[in-house]
Amino acid sequence: MPRSFRIVCQPEQVSLVEDLLRSQGYVFSPEPFSPLAYQVHEQPKPLGSSMAAAFGLIYIQDRSSMLPPLLLDPPAGAMVLDMCSSPGSKTGLLAQLVGPTGLVLANEPNEQRLATLRHNLAALNLTHVATCRYPGQDLPLPEGLFSHILLDPPCSGWGTVERNPRILEMWPPHKLKPLISLQRELLRKAFSMLAPGGRLLYSTCTTNPEENQDQVQWALSELDLQSTPLHFLPGFDDSCTTSDLTGGCMQVRTEAGEGQGFFLSALIREKGDNPPDALSDRDDLPGKPLDMSRYSGSEDIAWANLPAGEVRNFKGRIMFLPERTMDFPLGLRWQGYELGRLQGDVVRLNTRLRLLLPEYAPQRGVNIDDVEELVRLLQGQSLQLPAGQIPSRNKSGPFGLYWRGLPLGWATVKGNRCLWSPR
Numbered sequence: 001m002p003r004s005f006r007i008v009c010q011p012e013q014v015s016l017v018e019d020l021l022r023s024q025g026y027v028f029s030p031e032p033f034s035p036l037a038y039q040v041h042e043q044p045k046p047l048g049s050s051m052a053a054a055f056g057l058i059y060i061q062d063r064s065s066m067l068p069p070l071l072l073d074p075p076a077g078a079m080v081l082d083m084c085s086s087p088g089s090k091t092g093l094l095a096q097l098v099g100p101t102g103l104v105l106a107n108e109p110n111e112q113r114l115a116t117l118r119h120n121l122a123a124l125n126l127t128h129v130a131t132c133r134y135p136g137q138d139l140p141l142p143e144g145l146f147s148h149i150l151l152d153p154p155c156s157g158w159g160t161v162e163r164n165p166r167i168l169e170m171w172p173p174h175k176l177k178p179l180i181s182l183q184r185e186l187l188r189k190a191f192s193m194l195a196p197g198g199r200l201l202y203s204t205c206t207t208n209p210e211e212n213q214d215q216v217q218w219a220l221s222e223l224d225l226q227s228t229p230l231h232f233l234p235g236f237d238d239s240c241t242t243s244d245l246t247g248g249c250m251q252v253r254t255e256a257g258e259g260q261g262f263f264l265s266a267l268i269r270e271k272g273d274n275p276p277d278a279l280s281d282r283d284d285l286p287g288k289p290l291d292m293s294r295y296s297g298s299e300d301i302a303w304a305n306l307p308a309g310e311v312r313n314f315k316g317r318i319m320f321l322p323e324r325t326m327d328f329p330l331g332l333r334w335q336g337y338e339l340g341r342l343q344g345d346v347v348r349l350n351t352r353l354r355l356l357l358p359e360y361a362p363q364r365g366v367n368i369d370d371v372e373e374l375v376r377l378l379q380g381q382s383l384q385l386p387a388g389q390i391p392s393r394n395k396s397g398p399f400g401l402y403w404r405g406l407p408l409g410w411a412t413v414k415g416n417r418c419l420w421s422p423r
């Protein structure tokens with residue numbers, strides 16, 4: 001099965017990320033269904049070990065798993081809920097679609113899977129995503145808060161059988177009942193949190209009608225939802241078939257398609273005029289606002305690259321709260337994006353936070369030209385810097401690390417040597 005990936009960076013950096021991949025021998029081409037997606041044709045080493053992956057500039061994702069966010073289709077600036085989100089493949093794409101003026105709230109009840117989700121989001125520098133940990137059916141969120149909701153619930157996964165042949169033993173038909181009830185609870189809750197006129201995308205990676213078309217039929221009869229037609233995206237035409245049972249359903253088949261099997265349906269909440277419930281008071285926000293200009297090292301950080309929001313101190317952890325999360329209701333336990341830590345009066349940014357690197361300037365950063373040097377640096381070797389490459393600041397500390405001007409992260413320079421630490 002061919003591998004696909006998304007490029008995750010600022011629009012002006014895309015061609016440099018493509019060059020970084022090519023410099024390691026990867027051959028790829030754009031996917032026709034999204035400007036963010038690519039398909040790999042040749043990989044000298046697994047794509048996951050590429051420098052682009054190591055610095056969170058690409059995310060490897062099955063192409064059909066990109067369909068639910070693309071067909072939910074939130075516009076830039078939208079407020080989106082991803083109810084069952086780990087490991088965050090779809091959350092990441094949703095965040096790219098809504099852009100820094102939008103917001104994605106990614107929920108995941110399983111603690112370990114939540115940690116994986118946060119790790120993935122941090123690597124990708126997606127600062128306009130907030131995370132929380134609830135059973136989706138118990139999310140303490142008001143009616144009508146979101147214009148777009150993705151519900152990608154636990155399912156039997158029969159569509160992944162090519163990759164995981166044991167899936168049919170794990171989820172034989174007689175064991176599906178609890179899954180079906182949970183999916184209905186989640187559908188009911190999703191409906192309540194959807195704004196009037198809002199759009200809900202229900203997706204599973206299974207092929208049985210009980211978890212797919214039957215659930216959509218149930219939602220249409222029990223909830224004030226209407227089905228809306230989905231359109232084929234270029235590149236999927238041959239592998240998709242619409243179900244005539246409910247009209248608005250799409251099934252991506254494994255045998256013909258190049259990705260895993262998927263089922264999708266888009267549902268719209270009837271228009272109405274019930275506004276969202278009253279939201280929280282800013283005084284109730286967790287942590288304390290942080291005036292970053294007071295801290296040593298802060299002057300080299302491109303704070304202006306953050307979306308609108310507040311930087312706050314949570315007992316030494318520097319958290320970024322996107323503007324839109326500050327309106328979340330009281331009682332919702334959620335987490336913003338961890339930028340780094342305060343050590344005394346020194347800011348220690350997460351070394352992978354390339355978003356906050358200023359444009360490369362010789363006195364402030366290390367710019368590597370040879371990709372093999374980058375590989376060695378990531379393998380733990382220190383790199384000797386040529387005389388013209390030694391940043392001129394006289395204290396040791398984090399410096400911007402760049403590849404041909406492409407921001408990668410924060411490295412440490414000691415004397416004439418450069419070191420990289422992944423955290």
Ligand SMILES: C[S@@+](CC[C@H](N)C(=O)[O-])C[C@H]1O[C@@H](n2cnc3c(N)ncnc32)[C@H](O)[C@@H]1O
Nearest residue numbers: 084085086087088089090110135136152153154
């Ligand atoms: C199909 S996976 C989600 C995949 C994810 N959307 C992605 O694209 O990376 C379903 C997720 O739902 C989580 N989950 C299980 N029970 C849940 C519940 N009651 N509410 C919300 N999520 C739940 C699982 O832990 C799992 O991570």
